[in-house]
Amino acid sequence: MKKQFAVIGLGRFGGSICESLSKQGMEVLAIDTNEDKVNRFANVATHAVVADSTDENTLKSLGIRNFDHVIVAIGDNIQSSILTTLMLVEQGVKHITVKAQNDYHEKVLNKIGAHKVVHPERDMGVRIAHNIVSKNVLDYLELSDEYSIVELMAGTTVNGKTLIDLDIRAKYGCNIMAIKRGETIDVSPSADVSLLKGDILIVIGADSDINRMEHALF
Ligand code: ADP
Numbered sequence: 001m002k003k004q005f006a007v008i009g010l011g012r013f014g015g016s017i018c019e020s021l022s023k024q025g026m027e028v029l030a031i032d033t034n035e036d037k038v039n040r041f042a043n044v045a046t047h048a049v050v051a052d053s054t055d056e057n058t059l060k061s062l063g064i065r066n067f068d069h070v071i072v073a074i075g076d077n078i079q080s081s082i083l084t085t086l087m088l089v090e091q092g093v094k095h096i097t098v099k100a101q102n103d104y105h106e107k108v109l110n111k112i113g114a115h116k117v118v119h120p121e122r123d124m125g126v127r128i129a130h131n132i133v134s135k136n137v138l139d140y141l142e143l144s145d146e147y148s149i150v151e152l153m154a155g156t157t158v159n160g161k162t163l164i165d166l167d168i169r170a171k172y173g174c175n176i177m178a179i180k181r182g183e184t185i186d187v188s189p190s191a192d193v194s195l196l197k198g199d200i201l202i203v204i205g206a207d208s209d210i211n212r213m214e215h216a217l218f
Helices: 012-023 035-040 056-061 078-090 103-112 120-133 168-172 207-217
Strands: 004-008 027-032 047-050 069-072 096-099 116-118 137-142 147-153 175-181 184-187 200-206
Touching: 004 012, 012 027, 027 035, 035 047, 056 078, 069 078, 078 096, 078 103, 103 116, 120 137, 147 207, 168 175, 168 207, 200 207
Parallel strands: 004 027, 004 069, 027 047, 069 096, 096 116
Antiparallel strands: 137 147, 147 200, 175 184, 175 200
């Protein structure tokens, strides 16, 4: 059976989630208080309804507890976002993902039982900043305050060298999880594989170690 999602709030973030889930063939219920927005998503989502998610009876009548995953993408109205999340938790929704506007909002959402809190503007800012500072950093994913996964583009320094030659794990404490070359991905590459300029290396490690390696080799 297809997974059923509900997206509450059809701003830029919620709207884009809604579109992407629909494109992936998922069943999506799109919810917003704004009729124009709901009309805009009527042909995108499986169902689109005008509803206020802070109204408990509305959520119940939509059968929200039966959805596999509910995404709360209410933007500036932090109070509505918190109240909605609280009711979703109370109604026993299995997976609740909520967009946070700031750190305090995030803290409250975690406290009241949101399963996943996302911070798209902040995270994208961090990713873009890494990409701006080093043009070899293609993407950056923060795993915790200390650890990250980065995508690095191999340049001339590492061209033709194997992972043994570079001795990355011993020298820098990082692990190369995968190497992308064109359309192919070598997951968990063996140590004798030779790197080529233009390869994309997916590296996991402590930020300080990744930084050292980046400066020495990329
Ligand atoms: P973004 O920053 O992602 O563009 P916005 O603040 O523009 O976010 O959009 C949030 C959406 O959430 C708006 O379309 C707004 O109408 C909707 N929204 C706000 N409160 C509620 C609510 N209680 N129930 C349903 N939708 C809501």
